Amino acid sequence: xxxxxxxxxxxxxxxxxxxxxxxxxxxxxxxxxxxxxxxxxxxxxxxxxxxxxxxxxxxxxxxxxxxxxxxxxxxxxxxxxxxxxxxxxxxxxxxxxxxxxxxxxxxxxxxxxxxxxxxxxxxxxxxxxxxxxxxxxxxxxxxxxxxxxxxxxxxxxxxxxxxxxxxxxxxxxxxxxxxxxxxxxxxxxxxxxxxxxxxxxxxxxxxxxxxxxxxxxxxxxxxxxxxxxxxxxxxxxxxxxxx
Numbered sequence: 001x002x003x004x005x006x007x008x009x010x011x012x013x014x015x016x017x018x019x020x021x022x023x024x025x026x027x028x029x030x031x032x033x034x035x036x037x038x039x040x041x042x043x044x045x046x047x048x049x050x051x052x053x054x055x056x057x058x059x060x061x062x063x064x065x066x067x068x069x070x071x072x073x074x075x076x077x078x079x080x081x082x083x084x085x086x087x088x089x090x091x092x093x094x095x096x097x098x099x100x101x102x103x104x105x106x107x108x109x110x111x112x113x114x115x116x117x118x119x120x121x122x123x124x125x126x127x128x129x130x131x132x133x134x135x136x137x138x139x140x141x142x143x144x145x146x147x148x149x150x151x152x153x154x155x156x157x158x159x160x161x162x163x164x165x166x167x168x169x170x171x172x173x174x175x176x177x178x179x180x181x182x183x184x185x186x187x188x189x190x191x192x193x194x195x196x197x198x199x200x201x202x203x204x205x206x207x208x209x210x211x212x213x214x215x216x217x218x219x220x221x222x223x224x225x226x227x228x229x230x231x232x233x234x235x236x237x238x239x240x241x242x243x
Contacts, residue, residue, distance in 0.1 A: 049069060
C-alpha cells in the first residue's frame with residue numbers, strides 16, 4: 001500500500017488499524033511511551049496546557065499524557081473507529097479528555113487553539129503526500145508560543161527494518177529523513193527548533209524527536225549580558241600580550 005490517495009486505500013488503512021486494536025492491548029505501556037512523555041516535558045509541556053494528540057490508537061500514550069494535564073485539556077484523535085471506542089472505554093472517566101474518530105489530514109479543527117500538538121510515532125504511518133496539508137492545519141491551530149512535538153523512528157533504523165525485520169512494520173511505515181519533512185514545515189510557518197536522535201531499544205539511535213515552533217515567537221531583541229570576571233580580564237590581557 002503506497003498511500004491514502006484512493007477510497008480503496010483509505011478503507012484498507014482503517015481496516016488494518018481496526019484490527020490492530022488487539023495487538024496494542026497486548027503490548028500496553030512500555031518504555032517508548034515513557035520516553036516520549038519525558039521528551040515532551042523537556043520541551044516544555046505544562047500541567048495546564050491544552051494539548052492535541054494525533055494518532056492516539058487505543059489511548060496507550062493518551063493515558064500517560066492525561067495524568068500530566070490535570071489542569072489542562074487533551075484532545076486525542078485517530079483514524080480507527082475501533083481504536084477510539086477502546087480508548088473511550090479505558091479513559092472515559094477523564095473529564096478533560098475528548099476522543100475523536102477522525103482523519104487528521106482532513107479534519108476541520110474550527111477555532112480550536114492548542115499549546116502543544118504531539119504526534120507520537122504516527123507521522124511515519126501517514127503518506128508523505130498528505131504531510132503538507134496536515135502541517136498546514138496544525139500550524140493554524142497551534143498557539144503562537146506553542147510547539148509541535150514529533151516522535152518517529154530514526155529513518156535509517158526504519159530502512160534497516162524494511163530490509164531485515166519486516167515483521168516489525170505496519171501497513172505504512174515510511175522512513176522520514178529530514179529533507180522529506182522540511183517541505184511540509186517551513187512553508188507552513190514552522191521551523192525545527194530541536195532535533196535529536198537517541199536510543200530506546202537498540203544502542204545506535206533507533207528514534208528521533210523533533211520540536212517545531214512557529215516563526216515569529218522569537219524575541220530577537222533580547223541579548224545575553226555576559227559578566228566579565230576579574231580572572232577573565234587577566235586572561236584577556238595575557239592573550240593580548242602573547243599576540
